[in-house]
Amino acid sequence: MLTTVAMLIIMLGLMVSLARYVRRRSAEDLTRRILVNLHTAMLEYPKKNGAPAIEPFIGAGTTATDEAALLQTALVNNRQIVQFFKSHKELSAKAFRELPLSIYDEATVRDAWGTPIVFMPAMHRQIGMAPGQEWFFFSAGPDRQYLTRDDNQYSYEALGATGQ
Numbered sequence: 581m582l583t584t585v586a587m588l589i590i591m592l593g594l595m596v597s598l599a600r601y602v603r604r605r606s607a608e609d610l611t612r613r614i615l616v617n618l619h620t621a622m623l624e625y626p627k628k629n630g631a632p633a634i635e636p637f638i639g640a641g642t643t644a645t646d647e648a649a650l651l652q653t654a655l656v657n658n659r660q661i662v663q664f665f666k667s668h669k670e671l672s673a674k675a676f677r678e679l680p681l682s683i684y685d686e687a688t689v690r691d692a693w694g695t696p697i698v699f700m701p702a703m704h705r706q707i708g709m710a711p712g713q714e715w716f717f718f719s720a721g722p723d724r725q726y727l728t729r730d731d732n733q734y735s736y737e738a739l740g741a742t743g744q
Contacts, residue, residue, distance in 0.1 A: 615734070616738045661699050691720070698726070
């Protein structure tokens with residue numbers, strides 16, 4: 581009987597571990613899909629109209645250290661992203677297609693962990709290094725901190741992973 585109980589405990593532990601892994605991968609995939617949608621939709625805009633009028637999340641010469649202040653800046657940047665896309669209906673349809681209400685609520689677009697996705701018009705040494713000084717979108721990742729680059733997700737990386 582003890583052997584049976586021990587086996588059940590081991591199997592339960594494995595199932596919980598597998599469930600966590602699947603949930604994490606699902607959140608990463610959803611966030612990657614959002615970043616790809618935003619990036620792909622934005623690719624069409626500069627060809628016709630030049631750079632969008634969205635304030636950078638962090639300016640090029642600025643160094644940021646306070647995550648609470650960054651979250652406030654991220655919300656402003658994020659709302660400008662949504663307003664930008666909503667003012668261009670053809671882009672909006674591509675950027676926000678098939679997103680659940682928990683991700684896109686008509687005012688903000690968030691990653692799978694509930695953090696605002698932000699727009700950077702150029703690379704920033706504390707945030708990320710986009711190839712060729714290009715603009716990009718990024719997510720703070722599972723830890724919800726913008727300055728920890730190890731788990732941040734970037735639109736240029738997501739595009740590379742999908743082969744676009």
